[in-house]
Amino acid sequence: MSTIERLLEVHDLRTYFDTKHGIVQSVDGVSFGIDKGGCLGVVGESGSGKSVTALSIMRLIQTPPGRFASGTIRFCGEDLLAKPERAMRKIRGKDISMIFQEPMTSLNPVFTIGNQITEAIRLHNDVTLAQARQRAIEVLDLVGIADSGRLIDQYPHHLSGGMRQRVMIAMALSCSPKLLIADEPTTALDVTIQAQILDLLRKLRSEVDAAIMLVTHDLGVIAEVVDEVLVMYAGKVVEHARVQTLFDAPQHPYTVGLIDSIPKIDETRYRLKTIEGTVPNPTDFPPGCRFSTRCPHARDICRGEEPPLLKVGEHHLAACWKNTDFRPVRQPEAWGAANVS
Amino acid sequence: MSREEQQSAESLLQVRDLVKHYPIREGIFVPREVGRVRAVDGVSFNVHESETLALVGESGCGKSTTGRLILRLIATTSGQIDFMGHDLIQVGKRALRTVRRDLQIVFQDPYASLDPRLRVEDIIAEPLESFGLLPRRKERRERVHELLHEVGLSSYHADRYPHQFSGGQRQRIGIARALAVEPKLIVADEPVSALDVSTQSQIINLMQDLQERHGLSFLFISHDLTVVKHIAHRVAVMYLGKIVEIADKQSLYRTPHHPYTQALLSAVPKPDPSAHRQRIILKDDVPSASRIPTGCRFHTRCPLADAICREQEPPLKEVAGGHHAACHFASPFPIPVHDRPTMPGVETSVPIRQNIR
Numbered sequence: 001m002s003t004i005e006r007l008l009e010v011h012d013l014r015t016y017f018d019t020k021h022g023i024v025q026s027v028d029g030v031s032f033g034i035d036k037g038g039c040l041g042v043v044g045e046s047g048s049g050k051s052v053t054a055l056s057i058m059r060l061i062q063t064p065p066g067r068f069a070s071g072t073i074r075f076c077g078e079d080l081l082a083k084p085e086r087a088m089r090k091i092r093g094k095d096i097s098m099i100f101q102e103p104m105t106s107l108n109p110v111f112t113i114g115n116q117i118t119e120a121i122r123l124h125n126d127v128t129l130a131q132a133r134q135r136a137i138e139v140l141d142l143v144g145i146a147d148s149g150r151l152i153d154q155y156p157h158h159l160s161g162g163m164r165q166r167v168m169i170a171m172a173l174s175c176s177p178k179l180l181i182a183d184e185p186t187t188a189l190d191v192t193i194q195a196q197i198l199d200l201l202r203k204l205r206s207e208v209d210a211a212i213m214l215v216t217h218d219l220g221v222i223a224e225v226v227d228e229v230l231v232m233y234a235g236k237v238v239e240h241a242r243v244q245t246l247f248d249a250p251q252h253p254y255t256v257g258l259i260d261s262i263p264k265i266d267e268t269r270y271r272l273k274t275i276e277g278t279v280p281n282p283t284d285f286p287p288g289c290r291f292s293t294r295c296p297h298a299r300d301i302c303r304g305e306e307p308p309l310l311k312v313g314e315h316h317l318a319a320c321w322k323n324t325d326f327r328p329v330r331q332p333e334a335w336g337a338a339n340v341s
Numbered sequence: 342m343s344r345e346e347q348q349s350a351e352s353l354l355q356v357r358d359l360v361k362h363y364p365i366r367e368g369i370f371v372p373r374e375v376g377r378v379r380a381v382d383g384v385s386f387n388v389h390e391s392e393t394l395a396l397v398g399e400s401g402c403g404k405s406t407t408g409r410l411i412l413r414l415i416a417t418t419s420g421q422i423d424f425m426g427h428d429l430i431q432v433g434k435r436a437l438r439t440v441r442r443d444l445q446i447v448f449q450d451p452y453a454s455l456d457p458r459l460r461v462e463d464i465i466a467e468p469l470e471s472f473g474l475l476p477r478r479k480e481r482r483e484r485v486h487e488l489l490h491e492v493g494l495s496s497y498h499a500d501r502y503p504h505q506f507s508g509g510q511r512q513r514i515g516i517a518r519a520l521a522v523e524p525k526l527i528v529a530d531e532p533v534s535a536l537d538v539s540t541q542s543q544i545i546n547l548m549q550d551l552q553e554r555h556g557l558s559f560l561f562i563s564h565d566l567t568v569v570k571h572i573a574h575r576v577a578v579m580y581l582g583k584i585v586e587i588a589d590k591q592s593l594y595r596t597p598h599h600p601y602t603q604a605l606l607s608a609v610p611k612p613d614p615s616a617h618r619q620r621i622i623l624k625d626d627v628p629s630a631s632r633i634p635t636g637c638r639f640h641t642r643c644p645l646a647d648a649i650c651r652e653q654e655p656p657l658k659e660v661a662g663g664h665h666a667a668c669h670f671a672s673p674f675p676i677p678v679h680d681r682p683t684m685p686g687v688e689t690s691v692p693i694r695q696n697i698r
Contacts, residue, residue: 045537160626190399190564192623195608199622217538220610224618243614261542263567265594265609266616271549272542272571278507279537 005077007211008034008057008179013071015049015056018064022283026052028235030071031309034179039205039212041226041243043219043258047279049235050215054181057213058098059088076178094124097172101184103164107156113140114152117171124175139170142207144200162193169200173208180208183215198224219262223247228315231255234280234290237309240317251318254291289321301326352387353526353558354411359384359420361406365631378631380406382582383420385657388526391552393559395573397566397605401627402579404562408528411560412446413437425525442472445519449531451511455503461514462499465489468521488517493547509540516547526558533568545572566609570594578602581630581638584657588664596673598666601639603676621676637669645670 015027027049034040044050055061057073059080073080075096080088100106108116117139118132127135133152140148143166156164165185172180182201186194202225205212214226222229222243229246231239231254239252250256257275277294280286286293292302301321305328309319321327361381366372381403388394396404409415411422413429422429427440445468448454455464465485475481486496492513503511512532519527529548533541549572551557563569569576570590577587578601586599597603604621611618623642628634634641640650649669657667668675 045539162626190627191566191605191608192399193626194610195620195622198610199620218610219538219612223612223614223616224610247612247614258538259612261539262612263542263545263571264612265567265570265606266611272545274542274546275539278509278540 006033006074007036007038007076008213009072009074010053010057011072011074013053013056013073014069015052015061015066016069017066019283024282025235025285026282027056030232030235030237032230032237032240034211034213036178037209037211038228039214039226041222041229042213042215042232043217043222043229044232045217045258045279047234047282048232050217050232051183053232054098054183054213054215057179057181058092058096059083059085060092060098090124093120093172093177094175095177096179096181097175097177098181098183099165099168099172099185101187103161103168103188104156106168107164109156112153112155113159113167117152117167117174120171121174135174136170139174140167142173142204143167143170144196145170160193161189162196165189165193165197166200169197169204173204173210176208177210179213180210181213181215184217185214186221187216187218194221201225219259231258234282234285236290236319237317238291238319240309241313242315245313245316249313251312251316251323252291252320253295253297253322255318257294289319297322299326301328352389353425354388354560355421355423356387356407356411357385357421357423359407359410359422360418361403361410361415362418376631378629379582379633380630381410382633384579384582384584386577386584386587388558388560390525390558391556392575393552393561393573395561395563395569395576396579397563397569397576398579399564399605399627401581401630403582403630404564404579405530407579408446408530408560408562412441412444412528414446438472442522443525445522445524445527447512447515447519447527447529447532450535451508451515452535454515455511457503459502460499461485461489461501461503461506464503464514465499465518465521468518472522474522484521485517488520491520491551492517493543507540508536509543512536512540512544513547516544516551520551520555523555524557526560528560528562530562531564532561534563534565541568548572566605578605581627581633583638583667584665585639585668586664586666587657588661588666592661592664596661596664598660598664598671598673598675599639599668600643600645600670600675602666603674637667639668644676 011031013027013030017024017026030053042050042053068081114133114136117136121127121132121135136152137148140152145151145166186197189197198221216222226243229241229243230237233254239255250259260273261275263272275294280290280293288304289302289307292298307319307321309317310323312318312323359381360383363378363380364374365376365378367375384407386394396407398404410417417430424440424444432440462485465488466481469475469481469484475484485499489496489498494510494513533544536544545568552559561572573590576590576593577584580601586593586602597606604623607619607621625642628641636652637650637655640646655667655669657665660666660671
């Protein structure tokens with residue numbers, strides 16, 4: 001389908017949940033790709049579908065109530081959605097690994113750090129316990145833990161939040177994954193610790209050749225770490241651009257609103273700009289553009305027809321009728337182009 | 342001291358040497374104290390009328406405990422709290438109730454702080470009933486509608502239950518409830534940190550509007566320096582139970598004098614990929630409040646720490662007009678940061694001490 005082989009190619013992914021209140025379209029037609037060694041940020045508010053996208057790639061969606069209504073997730077040329085669970089287990093933690101938000105709850109309190117890291121290593125590699133332990137110490141060193149030889153025999157409760165998050169990252173890197181998914185890795189941490197972890201992520205980008213997908217609600221974190229950004233709103237991709245382009249010339253009104261509404265430390269305005277209203281209920285999205293209920297530019301076409309994700313510039317896609325002067329377009333040529341770069 | 346007294350004459354709330362220690366006890370039959378968690382360890386500040394004072398710091402610095410001590414939700418170990426001429430520590434139960442009318446709180450978690458079984462009208466009317474204001478039901482109802490409009494909701498919301506609202510709307514209900522009895526001071530404990538970015542800005546704007554309209558004072562407790570920069574007039578930075586720096590917002594953000602404040606400010610991720618980043622990354626974590634380091638409590642993480650810092654605790658001293666910092670080496674930009682714009686009249690180059698490379 002695509003000309004160049006990419007590490008990850010998500011095409012028209014739809015992850016729905018059947019609930020008693022109706023079908024929740026958490027992810028609804030999302031397409032994007034990540035190159036080898038690339039770094040993609042996925043940004044959105046709660047309920048935008050950013051975490052469900054990440055969990056879908058890991059195939060960690062519980063079915064039922066969840067289901068993949070359509071789409072493909074091609075990883076190294078193979079469709080992950082078509083794989084049996086057994087094959088997925090070989091990929092999870094080895095080729096694709098994930099870091100979660102809560103370092104407190106993602107580690108098992110009754111096992112030592114070393115136990116938990118070597119478990120992952122030995123599950124995926126044919127190595128002895130001593131070799132696995134050696135590798136565990138190596139990755140702990142890699143994530144900047146001093147005194148890793150001592151720490152490896154400690155329990156999670158001995159460690160602070162920042163240290164636990166380092167351990168989580170070490171664990172994720174222990175099998176040299178091709179893709180590392182980080183879901184809000186710094187949200188639960190204090191500012192000074194967040195700075196340490198962001199610094200680590202940036203350093204790892206040059207030292208490890210894993211591609212990174214960083215899921216976050218924080219545009220500040222996005223600006224600091226990634227090359228390319230996907231902005232999600234109500235289960236859809238509304239904008240996809242290089243990070244510099246996104247902040248310099250955002251095209252979608254939601255992105256513009258989001259960037260304007262964050263207080264910035266180096267400027268003083270008396271009033272903050274806001275996006276009026278709230279995110280629509282996921283069982284009852286408005287017809288047409290899902291942002292139309294809050295959009296200052298909304299016209300009739302926005303409330304009736306869904307805008308396609310169109311090319312608006314070099315490496316830049318946006319889904320807004322504003323970009324076609326509110327005129328409907330025929331099947332656009334950029335439609336299949338999930339690729340920005 | 343005269344300046345201090347003069348200041349305190351106009352202030353609504355005065356806090357002096359506030360201390361809260363939690364004893365750590367061991368032994369089943371004869372519990373004895375083996376240590377203390379020094380959650381708040383000698384905090385002093387004033388809040389003036391129509392002013393927002395922000396308490397900022399990382400988790401465990403004692404900012405929320407300070408808020409709760411002021412509301413007397415927990416008992417103080419020692420210190421003085423003077424609110425509009427009432428000594429809040431000494432005041433009896435009955436008198437405390439009358440004082441509480443002027444002293445309200447907005448909580449962090451809008452999901453946990455509203456009773457799920459009460460309608461919005463009952464939630465907002467509860468403080469009115471409790472203080473015996475507006476005894477007629479009809480009057481109370483009118484007042485509730487007025488309050489709902491005031492916080493940007495509509496009258497028809499009065500008959501709904503909390504679960505029918507989003508996080509931002511719930512926080513508006515929480516604010517309406519605090520406003521119901523027309524307080525003078527509202528302690529807002531992380532009121533926007535559970536909200537999404539786009540709703541966060543709505544609530545910040547609302548709080549600023551209400552302050553303007555009613556001349557409210559806020560004690561705004563937050564970990565988020567960017568939010569604080571927007572809403573506060575003055576800012577106090579806390580570290581391990583103490584205020585390490587307190588100043589006007591402009592002065593604090595422009596010329597932070599304490600190395601901790603500087604590190605905090607530099608650590609905030611900027612939503613601008615082309616921004617200059619000269620980040621001061623502090624090593625390790627905040628020490629436990631049960632084992633506070635000797636001397637300056639920040640010395641274990643401070644890039645400037647010297648022998649004196651390990652021995653002597655630096656007092657909070659005035660470094661510029663109304664700007665106080667507790668550091669032996671307090672000076673504008675004590676940690677050399679080169680690409681920062683030089684402020685006119687401010688000496689930015691500091692002598693490089695031996696222990697900084």
